[in-house]
Amino acid sequence: MYSKKIHVKNATGLHARPAADFVAIAAKYDSNITLKRVDDEDLYNAKSIVMLLALGLENGEDAILSAEGADERDAVEALSDLIDSFTE
Amino acid sequence: MKLPGIPVSGGIVIGEVFRYEPFQAAPEISPIEKADVERNIEIYVEARSAARREMEEAQNRVMERAPDKAGILSAHMEILMDPVIDEEVRGMVCSDLLSADAAIASVFDKYSALLRKSKSASMRERASDLQDVKNRLLRCWAGVGERNLSSLEKPVIVVCDDLYPSDTVSIDRDNVLGIITQVGGTTSHTAIIARGYEIPAVLGVQDCMSLIRDGDTVVLDAENGEILLAPGDDEREAYAAKRESMSALSMEMRTWRGVEPVTRDGxxxxxxxxxxxxxxxxxxxxxxxxxxxxxxxxxxxxxxxxxxxxxxxxxxxxxxxxxxxxxxxxxxxxxxxxxxxxxxxxxxxxxxxxxxxxxxxxxxxxxxxxxxxxxxxxxxxxxxxxxxxxxxxxxxxxxxxxxxxxxxxxxxxxxxxxxxxxxxKIGIMVEIPSIALIADLVAPYVDFVSIGTNDLCQYLNAADRLNPAVESCYQEYHPAMFRILGMIARGFAGADRTVGICGEIGGDPLAIPALLGLGIEKFSMCSASIAAAKRAICGLDMSDAVSLAQEVQQMKTESEVRARLQAFADNQPTLRGILEEGTSCIQKKFT
The missing domain is CATH 3.20.20.60 (Phosphoenolpyruvate-binding domains)
Known part of the structure; x- marks a missing residue:
């Protein structure tokens, strides 16, 4: 398993368009990919738009992004780059 | 056969009926047999692909016309194809032996409830996206085709129980010849939109849904407030002739739209x-x-x-x-x-x-x-x-x-x-009696006021304006209306604040003289009423209007007021002309 801490810094947080872009990239990888809040145990399937919406990461929040599978490292790096590219 | 109703937007049309019945899902509550699991999953998979095809087609259709709507459809598509939802629906069918439609409803409702609790407003709004997708999926499960009013194939008369504001706003105006509904009165949103779009409409037609079938040809006569079912050849001709002569009149009315509204005494x-x-x-x-x-x-x-x-x-x-x-x-x-x-x-x-x-x-x-x-x-x-x-x-x-x-x-x-x-400038609507009664006291705190007569009338008469059963209690010409309007006008005029009126009565040529006489000098109305209102104003003397207003405030019943306003109009050549012509621009009052 490969994990990385991400920091959401766009004004609207991780929903609407950014969440949809996130899911679209996540779907390209075979690994199981999850997101969770730093202080919370609940895992959210990162390939599911509905789960991302339910997680509802706001501007300024940190989260742990993890992947498990053959392409786990590529998946986490690509998604964390995407999060970093969201700026408003 | 003729069905009576309330005419809310004038005109006469003859055309084919399009029954509009939004799909109502009724998921199966009882559990399924183990043997039916596979079949349920199959139908679910088919429904999901059918819903996806619909969305793709809709997306292609709107891509050029309304790119923002295409974006919404692709968001809906992501929800439809969501792997977690898919997994949970299948799980509920296989392990809990739920019928697939019940499983769909339960999973989507669970997540919309979750989103509704979110702190962020934009997240809470997504709950309605989930509901939209759920309804589409359940409709596809039931094998019912998509029906809405935004893209009609040919010109039709829409017949329905009632229209939602979202239906009336997205309505395909070029192909909706007329509107007939079972509920709703002169001041419902459907009425307001129909007038704005100048679509002839008759509302409150009892039993129209059980008596009118898809594809029937009907005459919608919004001048007299009736629907004629199965018209014969001579009836069709008579209505077509009436329609001709009306459109000639409304051309003449249009020339009044550009006139400056000045009373005869300047x-x-x-x-x-x-x-x-x-x-x-x-x-x-x-x-x-x-x-x-x-x-x-x-x-x-x-x-x-x-x-x-x-x-x-x-x-x-x-x-x-x-x-x-x-x-x-x-x-x-x-x-x-x-x-x-x-x-x-x-x-x-x-x-x-x-x-x-x-x-x-x-x-x-x-x-x-x-x-x-x-x-x-x-x-x-x-x-x-x-x-x-x-x-x-x-x-x-x-x-x-x-x-x-x-x-x-x-x-x-x-x-x-x-x-x-x-x-x-910050002003208020006056539509609740409590604020009307302290008009003089609140006047210094606002820059302007406008009287919303539709709501004021319903609150004053305690009559729900959307309920056809109390339509006769909803009296716009009730003497109390004129008394309270006068009180509002005096209260605000004392503080030198202008008083306007923006309810439907403001565009009513029969009421305009009395309203002017009460001291209301700003009128706002749907654009279709402007010509008749300006023409009415140009034919008036303020002194006559003032004495008319005094008189109606002393009357006891709505019918007395109406008779007096009618008599006043009969003595004014211009007003009489407008009311006799009864052009499609004028909202008909139902007696």
Whole structure:
């Protein structure tokens, strides 16, 4: 398993368009990919738009992004780059 | 056979019927047999692909016309194809032996409930996207085709139980010849939109859904308020002839639209228009009007698939201001609640919605919604004469609270270095009797007032304006109406505040003389009523109007008032002409 801490810094947080872009990239990888809040145990399937919406990461929040599978490292790096590219 | 109804938007049309019945899902409650699991999964998979095909087709259709709608469809597609939802639905069918439609309903409802609890407003709005997708999927499961009014194949007369605001806003205007509904009266949203679009409409037609079939040819006569089923050849000809002569008359009326409304003794009266959006169609009348007396901003919320954000609203208000080029534009802040748009705004249903959390009350309860609208409006105010009007005000406390809220939003813009007009005029709608009765006391705290006669009438008469059963109690010509209107006019005139009227009665040629006589000199109405109203004003003497107003305030019943107004009109050649012609521009009063 490969994990990385991400920091959401766009004004609207991780929903609407950014969440949809996130899911679209996540779907390209075979690994199981999850997101969770730093202080919370609940895992959210990162390939599911509905789960991302339910997680509802706001501007300024940190989260742990993890992947498990053959392409786990590529998946986490690509998604964390995407999060970093969201700026408003 | 003829069916009577309430004519709310004039005209006569003959055409084929399109029955509009939104799909109502009824998921199977009882558990399924183990043997049926596979079959349920199969139908579910088929329904999911059918829903996907529909969305793809719709996306191709709207891509060019409305790219923003295409974006919404792709968001819906992502929800439809969501792996977690898919897994849970299959799980409930296989392990819990739920029928697949019940599983779909249960999973989607679970996640919409979760989103509704979110702190963020934009997340809560996504709950209605989930509901949209759920309904589509359940409809596909039931094998029912898609039906809506936004893309019709041919010109039709729409027959339905009732229309939702979102239906009326997205309606395919070129192909809707007329509207017939089972419920709804002269002041329902359907009536207002039908008049705005000049679509002939007869509402409150009892049993129309059981008596009229898809594809039937009917005559919709919104001049006399009746529907003729299965018309014979000679009946068709007679109606076609009547239709011809009416359209010639309405051409003549149109020339009155551009006239300056001045009474015979030289009083210039302000005649503005009511708008519900900023389509070219809505704004076409701008040159004939002195401005906008009422911009019903709730329709920009109801018309789109999601709540427009601050920037979108700013662009809408700018567009309206640009169309009216420096003329005043009064926008009424969000006035929802009281009818059916509960789902989108995630509102609780109430026993007495018209007496509940609506208008300004709702805005105070949802400051994020109100704040976005106010900031968008203030930003637009730097570019024209935009004025803010607060709906559903019942006390001075609310006026002060709203003004503080507006000032706070202005301060936020200042902090961000964004320009706005800090002298923006703030006024109120007078539609609740409690504020009408203290008009003189609140006058110093507002810049202007406009009387919303539709709601004022329903609150004064305690008669729900959407309930056909009490239509006869909803008396717009009740002597009490004229008394309270006079009281409001005097109260505000004393403090030198202008008093306007923006309810349907403001565009009614029969009522205009008495309203003028009461001291109301600003009228705002749907653009279709402007010609007749201006013509009525130009034929009047203020002194006659004042004595007429005195008389009606002393009368005891609505029928006395009506008879007096009619007699007054009969003695005025211009007014008599307008009422006799009964052109399609004039809203018919039902006696």
């Amino acid at each position: 009083r210039r009266i302000w005649v503005g228009m009511n708008i519900s959006g900023v389509s070219d169609y809505e704004l076409a009348g701008a040159v004939c009007a002195d401005g906008v007396g009422l911009f019903r901003t709730e329709f920009i919320y109801l018309g789109s698939d999601r709540i427009p954000d601050e920037d979108e609203q700013y662009r809408i208000y700018r567009k309206a201001l640009d169309a009216f080029r420096g003329k005043p534009l009064i926008m009424r802040t969000l006035d929802i609640g009281g009818d059916k748009q509960l789902e989108r705004f995630n509102l609780q249903s109430e026993n007495n919605p018209f007496l509940g959390l609506r208008g300004l009350r709702l805005c105070f309860a949802r400051p994020e919604l109100f704040g976005a609208q106010i900031r968008a409006a203030l930003r637009a105010s730097a570019h024209g004469d935009l004025r803010l009007m607060l709906p559903m005000v019942s006390s001075l406390d609310e006026i002060q609270r709203a003004k503080e809220f507006i000032a706070e939003q202005g301060a936020k813009l200042d902090a961000d270095g964004i320009a706005w007009n800090c002298c923006i």
